Amino acid sequence: MxxxxxxxxxxxxxxxxxxxxxxxxxxxxxxxxxxxxxxxxxxxxxxxxxxxxxxxxxxxxxxxxxxxxxxxxxxxxxxxAPDLPTDISGPSKVNWGHKGPLPELSEFGVYLNKTPLTEHGKILPFTPGIPDIASFPQKSWLQIQRRHQSRINLMGYDGNQGYGPLREALSEYLKLSRGVRCTPQQIIITQGAQQAISLCAQVLLNEGDSVLVENPGYMGARKAFLARRAKLISCPMGENGIDLDALQKNKNINARQPKLMYVTPTHQYPLGGILPASQRLKLLDWASQQHTWLIEDDYDSEFHYFHKPIAALQGMAEETPVIYMGSFSKTLFPALRLGYLVVPEPLAKVFIKAKSFMGGESPLLTQAVVADFIGEGHFIRHLRKMRLLYQDKWQHLNSLLNNELSEQVRPILQSAGMHLAIEIPNIDDQTLKQLFQQQGFGSSALSSYFNENPTMTGLVLGFANTTEHQREQGVAALKKILDIEDMRSI
The missing domain is CATH 1.10.10.10 (Winged helix-like DNA-binding domain superfamily/Winged helix DNA-binding domain)
Known part of the structure; x- marks a missing residue:
């Protein structure tokens, strides 16, 4: 033919x-x-x-x-080619909202398909979780990076657990500054905090297991546990974080035998409460009696402004059921995508194997640069500098809120971290967030941090990435929005 x-x-x-x-x-x-x-x-x-x-x-x-x-x-x-099908009509076109010619999604895939896609948008002043990147010591970082770029052995593979010198430097830092009991053999380097939580979910949970989460609490942790098809239980909360007395008395929670609890004891996220030492010891005792794993997220506890950082829960006793996790996203910069887990020594091998299943090795060159950045003292110096800088920013924002918005908002004052939560009763905080964004400022709606039945509304404002002028502009813009008639009934 x-x-x-x-x-x-x-x-x-x-x-x-x-x-x-x-x-x-x-x-x-x-x-x-x-x-x-x-x-x-x-x-x-x-x-x-x-x-x-x-x-x-x-x-x-x-x-x-x-x-x-x-x-x-x-x-x-x-x-x-003579063996091509005669009835092909071009590449498959699938409407993912309905059954199409491709095989069906999993139940979890269907669930995800029904949820809105949330991505990190443009970084704006007051966007939570963003450090003051402009104050990062770029010169020292680039000098170390140039030193390592020509090392051929950093262009290959090293191991799923993480670069040995980085684990050694991290082990020394965590022992001295956070009171963590660990050796380099207990540390697993991860691609950020989210992979660290996901590894815990994969290794520790079966489908249908019960997991205790703070309410309000970190949304990323909830996502990781839901991906494992776990059942989330809202933990009773008090002024300083988890309410241990209420937890111990709650027969319904204890009867469900929670397999795991995700907790931020040294700086509750997002409200900022600090669990007293006596309560942290009670939490360890409760977890041991209940055979419940504790994931301690120490996300930005280096930044306490009027006292030394609170010692980690993990180091308060020996042989604790605690898996400690941290990240360099807040202490260095988010694009680094580097985090870590400290696991009990008997679990190290299984976590390394799980990481090989889920994502493989972390970038070797990046790990080598961070190792030297810590080992040569740049990391400690940077943290000291940022602690003083963030303290000034925290005080300035708190002063602005008290002077300009004292009748409309209630700052939830905890002198730590990189954000400030403000409660604004009886308001649609999702709409408020959008209106604030239209004025050029980032934030998170306080209600979005609740696992169920939000009991507070307001905004979470990240002050670390703001200048003095931006803080003044932001508070003025917020005041203008809140002064709109009937704003609270939107």
């Missing part, structure tokens, strides 16, 4: 000829205009008919041969 005329092919100037010819030939095969077994003209004749170079035609025909659309028979020419 001879091919029809190709004179109808049209080419435009803004795309490569090779790409256009391949696309049009493929489309003709899909639509049946070039049916299986059809003989194509010679490359010389096809080039003349299309008024393009023979070399372009030859490259395209060779590519389509390699993909199985065409086959060449010596002495006879080039043909459309």
């Amino acid at each position: 001879e091919a029809p005329s190709f004179s109808s092919f049209a080419f435009c100037a803004d795309r490569p000829l090779q790409e256009q010819l391949q696309q049009q030939l493929t489309d003709w095969i899909y639509t049946g205009r070039l049916s299986p077994g059809t003989r194509l003209p010679s490359s010389r004749r096809l080039a003349a008919e299309l008024n393009i170079s023979r070399n372009t035609v030859t490259i395209v025909l060779d590519q389509l041969k390699s993909e199985g659309f065409l086959e060449g028979i010596q002495g006879k020419g080039v043909f459309v």
